[in-house]
Amino acid sequence: MNNRVSSPRTTSDIIKQYQFTFKKSLGQNFLIDENILKKIVSSAELTKDSYVIEIGPGIGALTQVLAKEAKKVVALEIDKRLEPILAETLKNEENVRVCFKDVLKADLKKIIAEEFPADAKVMVVANLPYYVTTPILMKLLTDHLPIKGIVVMIQKEVAERLEAKPGEKSYGSLSIAVQYLADPKVVMTVPKTVFVPQPNVDSSVIQLKMRREKKVAVKDEAFFFTVVRAGFAKRRKTLMNNLLNLFSKEQKEAIMERLDAVQIDPVRRGETLTIEEFARLSDALLTIRD
Ligand code: SAM
Numbered sequence: 001m002n003n004r005v006s007s008p009r010t011t012s013d014i015i016k017q018y019q020f021t022f023k024k025s026l027g028q029n030f031l032i033d034e035n036i037l038k039k040i041v042s043s044a045e046l047t048k049d050s051y052v053i054e055i056g057p058g059i060g061a062l063t064q065v066l067a068k069e070a071k072k073v074v075a076l077e078i079d080k081r082l083e084p085i086l087a088e089t090l091k092n093e094e095n096v097r098v099c100f101k102d103v104l105k106a107d108l109k110k111i112i113a114e115e116f117p118a119d120a121k122v123m124v125v126a127n128l129p130y131y132v133t134t135p136i137l138m139k140l141l142t143d144h145l146p147i148k149g150i151v152v153m154i155q156k157e158v159a160e161r162l163e164a165k166p167g168e169k170s171y172g173s174l175s176i177a178v179q180y181l182a183d184p185k186v187v188m189t190v191p192k193t194v195f196v197p198q199p200n201v202d203s204s205v206i207q208l209k210m211r212r213e214k215k216v217a218v219k220d221e222a223f224f225f226t227v228v229r230a231g232f233a234k235r236r237k238t239l240m241n242n243l244l245n246l247f248s249k250e251q252k253e254a255i256m257e258r259l260d261a262v263q264i265d266p267v268r269r270g271e272t273l274t275i276e277e278f279a280r281l282s283d284a285l286l287t288i289r290d
Pocket residue numbers: 026027028029030031032055056057058059060061062063076077078079101102103104126127128129130132
């Protein structure tokens with residue numbers, strides 16, 4: 001078997017040889033384009049002392065390229081049926097370790113501490129399974145992991161939401177949650193034709209650089225996100241109407257006062273507020289929260 005698995009021909013040979021059947025429920029769409037794989041890896045800006053966590057190696061197409069560029073790769077794969085295939089396709093990559101685990105249940109902090117040196121430059125790189133893109137990203141961003149950044153292929157629509165700015169159609173609570181902790185940048189858009197089987201949607205590669213400091217300082221993080229979610233709850237409603245869902249009708253006057261104090265017009269829509277405005281608003285509303 002040719003050691004490179006990313007060509008359409010080799011992928012198809014492997015699938016046949018191992019009689020592998022794709023599970024749609026696990027988001028199994030394998031990449032068959034060497035140029036896209038290289039672009040994902042170059043966006044991760046790896047050096048010979050970079051350490052990589054890969055999520056969902058599949059048959060190892062991206063893993064092989066990562067192994068060439070990084071010091072060590074730890075790949076987490078949920079589907080044990082891929083074990084014999086990965087044993088074959090990664091047999092020459094001595095710096096790769098595959099763990100058969102569900103990334104959402106894995107203790108990533110522990111894995112990083114056990115597998116990588118204390119001061120390691122760690123990147124997460126993956127072609128993510130689409131059915132769990134958002135939970136995986138939120139876990140990576142909020143688990144306080146010692147990672148420098150994330151480069152992942154995800155659905156184009158989700159990538160647009162992560163990067164969206166106030167007033168844009170895709171701007172929402174996910175944009176704020178991500179931009180609070182990281183600086184996202186869409187690196188490229190990828191057609192569905194570079195996967196087997198082809199998914200229904202196009203994809204984007206997005207690079208997320210973890211921020212040293214959060215984008216805004218807030219007094220109560222959980223309440224900040226409550227206010228953000230409330231602000232986007234009903235897109236056609238005014239900010240005031242959406243905020244009323246968090247408080248009682250009797251508190252309308254007090255909400256008005258706080259909005260006035262932070263100079264935010266109550267008839268604006270939540271989707272026009274910047275992250276800084278949401279921060280000022282949630283700090284002000286904290287004083288009337290029960
Ligand atoms: N990296 C390969 C490539 O680019 O061709 C495969 C990418 S495929 C889109 C997603 C992979 O993630 C599949 O191998 C799938 O089995 C795996 N996967 C799905 N859910 C997972 C989870 N919760 N934890 C770890 N791996 C998962």
